[in-house]
Amino acid sequence: MVKVKINFxxxxxxxxxxxxxxxxxxxxxSNSTTPKSYYWGLSPETLEVDLIELDSQNKNFxxxxxxxxxxxxxxxxxxxLLLYRVATSIFRYYDISHNLxxxxxxxxxxxxxxxxxxxxILMKSRKEISSRLSQEKKRIxxxxxxxxxxxxxxxxxxxxxxAIALAIYMGEDDGTEAAILVLNGMLAYVFIWIESGVIPLxxxxxxxxxxxxxxxxx
Numbered sequence: 326m327v328k329v330k331i332n333f334x335x336x337x338x339x340x341x342x343x344x345x346x347x348x349x350x351x352x353x354x355s356n357s358t359t360p361k362s363y364y365w366g367l368s369p370e371t372l373e374v375d376l377i378e379l380d381s382q383n384k385n386f387x388x389x390x391x392x393x394x395x396x397x398x399x400x401x402x403x404x405x406l407l408l409y410r411v412a413t414s415i416f417r418y419y420d421i422s423h424n425l426x427x428x429x430x431x432x433x434x435x436x437x438x439x440x441x442x443x444x445x446i447l448m449k450s451r452k453e454i455s456s457r458l459s460q461e462k463k464r465i466x467x468x469x470x471x472x473x474x475x476x477x478x479x480x481x482x483x484x485x486x487x488a489i490a491l492a493i494y495m496g497e498d499d500g501t502e503a504a505i506l507v508l509n510g511m512l513a514y515v516f517i518w519i520e521s522g523v524i525p526l527x528x529x530x531x532x533x534x535x536x537x538x539x540x541x542x543x
Contacts, residue, residue: 328537329346329347329537330346330347331344331345331346331530331537332344332345332346333345333353333523333526333527333530336352336386338450338453338454339446339447339449339450340354340355340356340446340447340450340518340521340522341353341354341355341450341454342355342523343379343386344376344467346537349378349379350378350379350386351376351377351378351379351465351467352376352377352379352386352454352458353374353375353376353467353523354374354375354376354377354451354454355374355521355522355523355526356447356521356522357373357374357375358372358373358374358521358523358526359372359373359374360372361520363471363477363525364477364479364480364520364525365480365481366476366477366478366480366481367476368471368474368475368476369471370470370471371468371469371470371471371538372468372469372471372526372535373466373467373468373469373541374466374467374469374526375464375465375466375543376464376465376466376467376540377454377458377462377463377464377465378463378464378465379458380459383457383458383459385457385458386457408507409503409504409507412503412504412506412507413500413501413503413504415503416500416502416503417500421500422497422498422499422500422502423498428495428502429495431506432491432494432506432509435506435507435509435510435513436487436509436510436513438510439510439511439513439514439517440513440517442514443514443517443518443521464543465540465541465542465543466540466541466542466543467537467539467540467541468537468538468539468540468541469526469529469530469535469536469537469538470535470536470537470538471534471535472533472534472535472536473533473534473535475529475532475534477525477529479519479525480516480520483512483515483516483520486512487509487512487513490505490508490509490512491509493505494506494509
């Protein structure tokens with residue numbers, strides 16, 4: 326197996342990263358990682374991720390993420406507070422707390438909304454990536470060997486957190502459970518973002534659970 330040093334670098338486009346390997350750079354579509362069963366505790370022999378090779382003259386991907394944790398926290402906190410106030414007002418106005426069918430239905434709907442938001446951002450990001458690339462796109466796949474056979478079970482942690490959120494949500498009946506509904510949607514988005522993103526992949530590579538195997542032409 327070829328020993329190659331790989332560096333993952335964050336990009337200013339959501340759900341995409343830059344993979345640096347030697348003198349070459351690639352755009353990495355983290356959502357394309359297969360098989361997805363790896364994130365659910367299974368141990369496949371290899372993992373594959375889609376890459377697009379960058380021309381050495383292409384400087385459109387040199388910009389790094391410039392919003393730090395504090396900026397992201399402020400934005401997230403503002404929208405979270407706004408959603409909480411709106412949701413609480415709706416719950417109390419329509420007395421949703423005492424409409425069991427509607428109340429139960431809203432819980433999975435909050436997860437669905439998170440998925441729709443994720444897909445919308447992903448579509449926009451793919452358009453942005455395409456606009457920065459040259460007409461001739463060299464698409465390849467990078468293959469990682471699962472050498473240590475380490476399993477990742479963190480996806481089940483999110484299921485547990487959703488179950489806890491549901492229990493608390495159903496236990497409240499004064500409109501304040503709207504906060505749990507908002508938090509559940511945000512939790513679902515974080516879960517989808519992590520499981521569809523590059524974080525588990527980079528973690529496994531840095532811990533040497535995965536090793537570079539080869540590049541394949543598509």
